[in-house]
Structures are given as C-alpha cells and as structure tokens.
Amino acid sequence: MKWNQPTGAGGFRHPDDEQLVSFFDGELDPAMRVEVSAHVTSCWQCRARLKEMETKIQAFLEARRKSLPSPEVLAEPPVEQFRERLLRHSAEQRSQMPLLLRAWGSVRRAWQPSATWIAQHQRPALAVVVIVVVLVATFTDLFNNTLAAETVLLRARDYEIAHQPRSGEVAISAVHLERIDRRTQAKSDLGTFEVAHDSATAAFLLDAQGSMPQVVSGPQAETRPALLRLAATQAIAAPVLEYLAERRWTPEVSVPAFRRLLESRGSEQSSARRDGDSIEVRYEFSSGHRSTITEARLRVDAAGYAARQLSILTADAAGQWEYRLTRQEQPPQLRTQQWATLFAAPGLPGARVHASTSALNLPPARITPLSYAQVPASEREVAVAGALHQADACLGEEIHIFPMSDGSLLVQGLMDRREQRDNTRRRLAAVGFPLSVEIYLPSEVKRGQRLYDSPDGPTIPLEAATATTVATLADFSSEQMPLHEKLTAYFSSRSTSEDDASKKIAAFSNDVVSISRQTLLHAWALQRLDRAFNPTRVRSLPAASLQELERLRADHRRWIGILSRQEAELLAPFLDPAQPPPAAGPNPSDSASLVRLAEQQGMLIRALFTVSSAAPDADASLHRLMTTLRQMER
C-alpha cells in the first residue's frame, strides 16, 4: 500500500488494519505516524474503526482478565519453595564449574555495573539484576614463552580482582624495597612497606617501617610522604621521586600501581618473557626520559598470574640502578574495628574512599556481623547497651548488638510490642552516633526480613524460663495446686466470702509467678551482659565505659535482690513453723549461678503454684524455695 495515492475522503487511501493497530500502539515510524494521525483526524470512517478497535481490545482484556490466575495465587508467591529450589540448583551448578571460572564469575558479578537494560526499561521492578560480562581467558598459551605483555597484565589484574580480601578480612602484604647497582649487582635494603587492603572499602593502608599508617586510595591520595620517609634514609634520585610523586605512584606490587608508573613513559615498547615459573613483562621508557627511568618491570607467577615483583630501572650520571619491590603475602587479618577506624577515620587522607571506589574498580564488600570473639567491645556498644537497658529492652527480648565488619554497629532483633519497639528506638536514637537499628515484630519477620544469629553464638536456652510462663490464672485458683490448702486457710480468715478468698488466692499466686519471672529475666539479662562484655572484650575500654557496664550489672543485681526479697516476704506466712528457718546459703559470685538460682526458684514456683501431676511435698518445696530466694537477696 502506498500512501501518496490520492483516494477517498481525506485525499489519501485509508490505512489498513495493521497500520491502524500499530498507530494505536504507538509503533509506527514517525513519518507514517504523522500521516496516519492527519488522516484519522479528517476521516470519520477511520475514527470509527479506531473506536471499534478499542472496543475489541477491551473485550479481549476482559476475557483475559477472567482467565488470569486468582488474586490469591498472584499475591502469594511460593518464595521459600523457589528460593530452596534455586539454592539447590545453584549449589549443583557451582559444584560443576571449573574452579577458576567460579572465582571469576563471582567477582565479575559483584564488579560489573548493572546499567544496560535498566536504562532501557525504566520499570523499577526489574531494576535489580546485575549484568554480567565475563571475559573468559583461555589458558592455552600458558606454556608459550612469548606472550603479549598486555595480555599478561590483563590476567594479572584479573588475578588481583579475583583475590581481593574476603569480606570481613584485611589482606596484608609486606613489600620489601631494595636498590641494586646494576653493574656490580650490589644490593642495599631500603626498607619494607606494609600494605593492607580493605575488604569493605577500596582503601589500602601503607605503613612504612612502623611509622604512622597512611590511608591511600589509588591516585587521589598523597603518597609522597610515604616515599619521602624512605628517601630520607636512603637515596632515591630526585628526578625519580619527582616522577613517582607526579604519577601518584604508590609503592606496592600491583597492576594498577604498575600502570600508573607507565602512564607517561613516552614509549610503546614492551615485551614479555617466561623465566622459569614466572613471567616478566618489561615496559621501556623513552630514552632520555626526564625521570631517568629506563624501564619498568613486573614479574608475575606463570601459573596463576599473581604479581610478585616490580622493578624500576634507572640510569643517570651516577650509575645504573634497579629499585626492586618484592611482595610477600601475609596471613589475612580480621577486619576489626581498629582496622575499620583506620580505613575510614575522618581527617586521614583518603577517608572518603567510600564515595569513590572507582579508582581501583573494587566492589564494596558485603557488610557482615562479626562475632564477639572477633572484636573487642567499643564505647559505643556500651552506650547502646545502656540505651537498651533504659528501655527495658535488655530483659527477655531477642535483641543483640552486632559489631559489623565495616566498624558500624547494628542493633537487631525481635520484639513483640510495637510501643516497646518505639520506645527502644527513641532511646537508641538518643545515643548520639549513627547506628543501624533493625527491630522487627514477628509478623514482619515472616515477610522475609533478615535476622542474624546472636554474635555470642547460639541463643541461650530458655526452657526453664518458658516453663514458668505456662501457668494461667485458672491454674492459680485450682484446688489441685499443692499450696492450695495453706492458701485457703490463710486467705479464708482474711476474706468476707469463699468467692472473695478464691479471688485473693488467684491474685496472690499471680503476683508470685510474675515476680519469679521478672527475677529470672534480670538474671538472664545479667548473663547476656556478661557474655557480651566478657573480660577479653572489655580489656581496652576506657574507665567511664567500664563504670557504665558495672552500673548496668549492679542495676540488674539490685532488682534480683529486691524481687527475691519481695517474694520471700509474700511466701513467709506459708512456711512450716515446725521446720528450722531457711539459712542463707553462699552468695552467688557470677551471673551463671544467679541464672541457675533464678531458674531453680522459677521451677519451684511453678511446681507450687500450678497443677502438676506429681504434686511435690509443699512444705519441702517451699523451704527449698525460701533458701534459694535468700541466696539471691543480696
């Protein structure tokens, strides 16, 4: 069909059905679109056709809607089932992948930005998947002796990317610098750098022979001081230093550092050759280069392409020198809070590396909780514990303080009541420093929130605590309660009617059980405090924090004392007068024995105040209970 043939009402032929539907869908090319639009404006017939088309579309949509899955099916995706299936599938796939590819796959995945299709489809719902581009290098030429220098550098860089420090760790290497007289081969030591690479940021630290560590992050940071410290003791020619400083070169053995060296060498010459179990690439500088550098060399392992040695060769009037840096990997260290502080301390150069990780193309690593054993306690943790204490969130709640791998603190856990959560959040907001707070209500957890295990290891078992809570008011007034006779006798003489007496018994029993439970909660909170702030963790805390901890502990002990005394007073009238008064046993010295005692009193209360199939001897139990309470009173 041609558009320029005059016909019909509008002077043009009517668009056919395909064109009309394409027009409707906005899929015509612009020129055609203009024409059809003009035609439709002037042609009644085609306007009617469009209208009819719309009706048909609506009819179709209606039929489609009827046959769609029910809203319930759509609203409740079997997420867990799918996750399990995917994880199983993923585990199978991973186990089949070659090791190298696996490492690269995961690194690249985290590494590549995810822009392409997200830009094309603005639907935010889809904007989560990461685009992956992996260049799979073939290792067929592993045994070739001649390799392109660039290829070697690319692979060495791949190795580095695949061997970044693991999450929660800091990779350490020692870089030894020596100067070699190339004519006599005489070596002299210039010193050793410690280089620490962070897993959570792109920062790394340089520490020259125990002096103040310096955060450097790629080319942005000022690296000259570090070099000058070395230069002060041993001579590195001024033009060389000048060039290195200008290139913002950092004395470490890595491909980025090597490339920075080459940035303006003024030559295109490079070569690579295999030498035993390593490959050496050589990049020449232009002759008469102002830096007096003649060549830069990088030596990598032939098997894995790990960069091992970097050399700067110079020639000046005084002689020919090689500055050789040799890297020695050290065992990785845990990313403790001290490390995190060093990497992100305000005021240090490079402190804002979080915002500019582009320099090294390192992905920001996942932030994970550390266990209490891994990091010492900080003042901030103590402050958070104090805030939780104020909100009573230390009692019986599943709330933990997590030191995170990036040095931050996370308060996470479950709480039953919204008001208590609000209260706790308010208290935590008042601590005066940034803090992640994730306190969920159980209903929210079901919707897929993340919860970590306690940093203290497994949760303390609370069977005994659970046991004290099963009693209900109905049980309290039951006639089968072991103490029933004594209670009835006591309360009848103080009541107007039988009904009144049984109400009083119920209220009394309720009080006793509540107090017993509160006692246990405080003992438990004390124990958690002891575990979280154990002697190893608090070793380096300032005196003020230690005092605060002691205050928190004392508060719990005080409450245990008060509650135990109250309970003993309540129960005193029912003791068998024939028996000798209960003697106060030895005072518990630690929170573990306090918890044991609290559990014991809880169990006895439960036995005495609830219906139990094996009714204990009321007198003996009561006596034991009083002994326990006396022990806890102080």
Added chain:
Amino acid sequence: MHSERAFHPAHLAEFTRAERQRVPGSLEEQLVELYVQTRPALLGYLRHLAGSTGEAEDLLQITFLRLFDQLQKGEAVQEMRGWLYRVAHNLAMDHLRRQGRAESAASVWLEDRRRDGLAGSVEDEYSNQQQINQVLNLLNPRERHCLLLRAEGLSYREIAGVVGISEKSVSVYLSRGLKKFGNAE
C-alpha cells in the same frame, strides 16, 4: 511486663536456620527478588500457555533457573523483560509439545474408559479447563500469544523476539486477532 512471646526463641531459631544460607545481595537473592516482582505478569502469560497454574508456576521457576545459569556463566542479558518472556514462552512451547504426546496417550486411555462407562471425573476436569480458555481459544496460537504479550505491555520488538516472528508480523497477528475476537462477540 514482658509478653509470653519473648520467651520462645523457637520461632526465631527456625527462621534463622533458613536465613543462614541466604546471602543478601548474592545473585541468588537478587533473582528471588526479581522472581517475586515479575511473577504476576509472567505467571499470567504462562498460565494461558500451559493451562494450569501449577504447571505455569513450575515453568516460571525453570525460567529463573535458566536466567541464573546464564548470568552465572557470565553471559550478558541485555533486555531482561524480553528475555524472560522469550525463555518462558519457549519452555511452555516445549512443555506443550511434550504434553501433546502425553495427551494423545491420555485420549486413548480416556476413550477406553468412556467405552467402559467410567469416564466421569477425569473428563469433567479436562473440559472445565477448556472452558476457562474458551473465549481466547477462538484465536489461533500466534494471535493469542501476540495479543497476550501486548496486553502485558511488551513492545512489538519484544513480542517479535519472544514469539520468533518479525515486527511487521506482530501487527498483522494483532489486527487479525482483534478482528476475529471482536467478531465473536
């Protein structure tokens, strides 16, 4: 005073067991998220193709396993929406082909039962399912696919990619389908 729940860490333990193997931000978790978000649209389309919700769900999940494989291998997925629909579509077609073979066996069996006067429930179930799609069944498969995908908001280019036809043909099938559809009203 603390509520009873605080004493029962059991639900927490159970939850964290499942939680432990989750790695937030991992490819797996991102896919789970994508699955949740795209499920309503994809499931609707797949159900039209496959007939039952159960089969559609299974095909949908297999689609995401394929996506996982693709990304895990390091192959790029350029146009996610089109990709998901295409793979889902092809999986459904394969499924139908396999089922077609199974169905012919089933119809023989059904025929036997009917002869014996025992057909009953099996047959009912089958015709029920047919009824659901009765209206849409007026359309031939290509027309139905194009219309359904268009209704999901896919562009002609995407539809062409999913169904495996040219963009021009998409408009042909759409207009033909609509015409047929409207005539049946």
